[in-house]
Amino acid sequence: MQRRRGRAFAAVGLSLSLALVAAACGDDDGDQTSDTSGGGTEATNETGDQQRGGEIVLGAEQWPECVNPITQCANSSWTHWAIDAHVLPKLMELDPEGNYNPSPVLDGEPELSGEGTDNGSGPFTITYRLNPDAVWDDGTPITSEDVRFTWQAYMGTAGAVSLAGWDQIEDVDASDPQTAVVTFKQPYAAWGENWGGNANYLLKADAFDGRTDLSNEMISDLPFSGGPWVLESFSPTEAVLVPNEAYWHEDRVPLVDRVTLVPVTDTETQVNALLAGEVDAIYPQPSPGIVDQLDTEGIDYVFGAGVTFEGMWFNQGSLKNPNTPLKDPAVREALLYAVDREAILDQVMRPNFPDTEMLNCGGWVPTVGEWCDESDFEDVTYDPAKVASILEGAGWAKGSDGVYAKGGQRLSLTWQTVAGNRRREDIQALVIPAVRQLGIELVTDNSDADTLFQTRLPQMDTEVGLYAQTAAPDPTVSTIMACENIPTPENDFSGQNYLGWCNRQATDLMHRADATPDPDARLELVHQIGDLVREDAVWLPFYQLPLFTAWNSDKLEGPIGDTTNSSYGGFFNVYDWSLRS
């Protein structure tokens, strides 16, 4: 592989290197990764003529501490991206656009029935018909008893991350092995997330001898597979996937013999490992300069729009400043027009990620489902005159220091983000002097990531936040925006509504949307919520954080990068990847 030529660096330790170079060049012809490409046979599938056999090594940016899909380990995206999504089957799957579709386990679309399907109240039942060809890796059929067991396991496991949806189920009828009838206690719109969706799976009933508390199971192994791959081994330093020989869905039969995943958590090291040929593909969070580093022959990369969105979040219920000016709607509205989002994109994002678009949705992203209404914040542009007009119309007047004040209170706000995050600190450096000229004072008050996310946000110790949220395929925003989820000392700081925003009308809409399975009716409700988010100037969306897949194109071929934007990660379709002939 040819490498990018760069400046010659001082050859520190060169003499030591020379002592070992002969051995290295002798044993593998200079290529550190084991050459497993020889002896392959040609195969034809929907991705074209690709070689079968060989091994691929993938670098994982974070490493799952265990592989249990129910417990806290499931709270890490990489548990799913690296392991679980390749091995465990789902009933409903998400396509790269974030839409729910029946997986190969199902024989067609599930049937929704009952009065609650359309109107948000009354009985609600889902009938899943299982594909008769669907089998576990030992050849036994996947049955409705597995569907029933999975529900019981999620409910029975101590320390389960979320019982959302599972606790809404009244019963699962498994009398017909090929048909699972799920009856909900009340209509539940996010039903696609149970047994599938973003982070749930179907489990094999026979694998656990009737135990339903699986908190001490599946720590370092998955004892069954219903996906294209079987987890051969898992350790803190390596995971090995091998093809599931019993997998029935021919479009997803793996082409290579073995996929090894290894942790490479430092971004710079990850890039160097790819350039050195130690790993064949990476799926990192894009960092400034990464494109320049990878812009070399033999390396390909692709960007996806991403599912994570970032912006300025206004905490109206701040305990950092209980009299925060953010309680005044005019202040929040003025901030929307005081921050030059176009400048942020041009000066911070686009130099590294040229395709970054401005985000205008109230709490969703255009690349995940159809929930995003781009007109929500479309009217928001940098407008100093409007800032003055809004503030002065609300009784604020500039003081001798040039900062607005009202009733003896200066328009001064603290601004929290992750210390050391260059992108976010660059944004602060750009925005703070600009808004100061308009009479609004922002004062940085940053913390390390753990302190910000584990302590300060949950305890409402923020005022203006600069951080990201992840857009889940299900559009519910109740947990992060409904009135009952505002953390307070009275409720022992439970809930994730770190905005302190309580709009009863919006909260009612959220509850109705969460209980409206009909997608069209729900979309209408979601858009109404978005309108209220904009009306109340709850936050200011900036952009989506891009995702990124890079790979060794001298070694690999196939539809690599096609799942960059998928909820299942950039490696999800590794079953279609192969070694170059």
Next chain:
Amino acid sequence: MAVLSYVIRRLGWAVLTMFAASVIVFAAVKATTDPAASLRGPGIRAEDVQRFRDDLGLDKGNVEQYTTWMGNFLTGDLGESLKTRRPVWPDLRTAIWNTVQLGVVAFAITVVFGVLIGTISAVKQYSWFDNAATGASFIGLSIPTFLFGLLLQIVLVLKFQDWFGGTPFYTSRMNSPGESGFGIDRLRHLVLPALTVAVQGIAVYSRYMRASMLEVLNSDYLRTARAKGVSERRVIVRHAMRNALIPLTTFAAIDVGAILAGLVVTEQVFEWPGMARYFLVALQDGDYVRVLPWLMIVVFAVIIFNLIADLLYGVLDPRIRVG
């Protein structure tokens, strides 16, 4: 008897120190992290977080949580991780062993080169070698560890590949896929992180050794040795170096204890799953069940190696013995 009494007294203090450290760290971990607080996202509701807290007993009193942990610890039960439910000891043992491998190799490089460079610098004081070594040691001390590690990756792996068509070194990890155990493959993975750790150590040790040697080289007994016709080589190796090494030996003993805490930056840059990474991940998870045993081992190691340093000083220099 005096030495034995001294050792017993120091070990008694060690137990008290470990207890105090465990209380302080437990309080700090509980005050600044929360395993349940990391549960965030649209699908996770307030009731899920509360149930999670109940299941893991996170809402029990801090005293109860601490005494439960300490009671188990004293009976040799290190418990299970709050997050993964994996037993703590096997992972901790692996982390210790991984750090020991890196630490021993790095330490060996440090001592050998540090002593050698320091000795030559002293013997050839103000020579071009001495000046070069002085300059290099200041660079070694000044350059940030992460930067030096990345430079090594670029030069000894990427550039090396360009220049020679291959490289014996790896950018990261302990073994190639499919490999395990301590063999040639592990050694090839060890070179870069060990050099990264060693470069600062060599800089420090060479300065210590140079200063110590200069002091000894000017002493009367060396002049006497020379006057008696002892060869210069023997004077330096047998008489000067031996005495010059005394302060360095005690300094090194303390360093060895500290190494067990892990090498934070190096382990991160080179994906080395040692003690520092173990600690950082556990702390990030707010998993005090994993953090506290780590702490106990580190504190114990530091105390023991400090004790060894004190004892060694007495052994190496008979003038300083516990009376």
